Amino acid sequence: MxxxxxxxxxxxxxxxxxxxxxxxxxxxxxxxxxxxxxxxxxxxxxxxxxxxxxxxxxxxxxxxxxxxxxxxxxxxxxxxxxxxxxxxxxxxxxxxxxxxxxxxxxxxxxxxxxxxxxxxxxxxxxxxxxxxxxxxxxxxxxxxxxxxxxxxxxxxxxxxxxxxxxxxxxxxxxxxxxxxxxxxxxxxxxxxxxxxxxxxPTSPRWLVSKGRIAEARTVLAGIRDTQPEAERELKEIIAQCNLERQHGGVLSTLREPWLLKLLAIGIGLGFVIQFTGVNAFMYYTPMILKETGMGTHAALTATIGNGVISVIATLIGMWVINRMGRRSMLLLGLTVVVLAQIFLGVVLNFMPTSLLQSYLALSGVLVFLFFMQMCIGPVYWLLMSELFPTRARGLMNGISVSLFWVFNAIVAFVFPVLLGALGGMTFFLFAVVNIGSIIFCTLWLPETKGLTLEEIEQQMEQHFGGRKWRAVEAKAY
The missing domain is CATH 1.20.1250.20 (MFS general substrate transporter like domains)
Known part of the structure; x- marks a missing residue:
């Protein structure tokens, strides 16, 4: 023992x-x-x-x-x-x-x-x-x-x-x-x-996909608790790779309906995370706070607070993610994000310019960032590494994350324009968009907690392969 x-x-x-x-x-x-x-x-x-x-x-x-x-x-x-x-x-x-x-x-x-x-x-x-x-x-x-x-x-x-x-x-x-x-x-x-x-070490899944099974066995033996566990996982990987080869090359992936649905979810998650407005807060917090009359130096100091809160929140997210599951964490984060954005809209639109308004706006930003970085940011990157099959994981991940960066650019460009034209009403607009994100995640997002990558692939093919969608129930470890 x-x-x-x-x-x-x-x-x-x-x-x-x-x-x-x-x-x-x-x-x-x-x-x-x-x-x-x-x-x-x-x-x-x-x-x-x-x-x-x-x-x-x-x-x-x-x-x-x-x-x-x-x-x-x-x-x-x-x-x-x-x-x-x-x-x-x-x-x-x-x-x-x-x-x-x-x-x-x-x-x-x-x-x-x-x-x-x-x-x-x-x-x-x-x-x-x-x-x-x-x-x-x-x-x-x-x-x-x-x-x-x-x-x-x-x-x-x-x-x-x-x-x-x-x-x-x-x-x-x-x-x-x-x-x-x-x-x-x-x-x-x-x-x-x-x-x-x-x-x-090299990825054992990539090694198996290239026919280098002996090397994959050596890698798994070095990073698993026991030899039987490593052998069992190797068999799963080999079986899944053999199954994948029957589907043809990587580019043929884009013609398979269930994989197109998965790709749409990956792209949709990039939209969800960027249209929370997170990078608008990271790039433009001083601009937001100066709307309340806060001085430039104080606003810049508050930006450091953004970074500290983000680190603390991510540490907590790492601790809870295997307890709560990916889907429930993301929905919790989006719910609080919507409430924080409504709060910011109320503070900026309906309160007189004052020190109290500045501190309330800052508290809204920090609550937003705390739940964003605890519940949404970590889950996004984790799902991007889990959702897609081995044979096309790089391609589908690359397309999804590439559009994630495009959505980033759109928000970074649009936010200051909206803030200048609409003022605090901008946050009500983001809240409406994020309510749509909650609906999207509720209807389409699978749960992947506790599954091997091969089991995730099998579950996704089963549930997106033509039968009516229901949330995937993952076994607990």
Missing amino acids: SSNRNATRASSKILWRIAAITTLGSLGFGYDTGVISGALPFMALDASQGGLGLTPVSEGLVASSLIFGGAFGALFAGQLSDRYGRLGVLKALAILFALGALGTSVSPDMWSMVVTRFMLGIAVGGASSTVPVLIAELAAPKHRGRLVCQSELMIVSGQCLAYITSASLAHLFESPFIWRYMLAIALVPAVLLYVGMQFV
């Missing part, structure tokens, strides 16, 4: 170490998306003062270039990971992370900054689609929820680190070139990711 417990502890430690290394890509994702808020004010300075002389329009180009690069990177990294493996793609992305970080930090003008930010976006988008998939394919069902959620934890930790680093550097150093150092720090997680990936 004690030997079994020791084996369990050993395999768990290996899996957590693998997740810690792999999610350095997610840390880079978070840092690179968050650091621009601290760097832009310095980049807007005239070239004679150490900046790039950005105008409001060119600021938008610089900020959005990473988002569009993310859409491109997610799409193509997914397809490449199906062909060449998740591990090889992440190594290439680590090099791209490093080149992008170096390029942005030494960019001499606006256009070179846009190009290098787009390159960095390819790495960010590629990591966002590849990291959760690799972790999910390595993890056992009882560990998968928390391990994949570690990716979301590293994203919000990277954003929080970017906010704190930018504020600290700006406070400690008076140099107008400090923005270059803010951007160059992104080299650190890129280098650590590349070095660390030398110690991460």
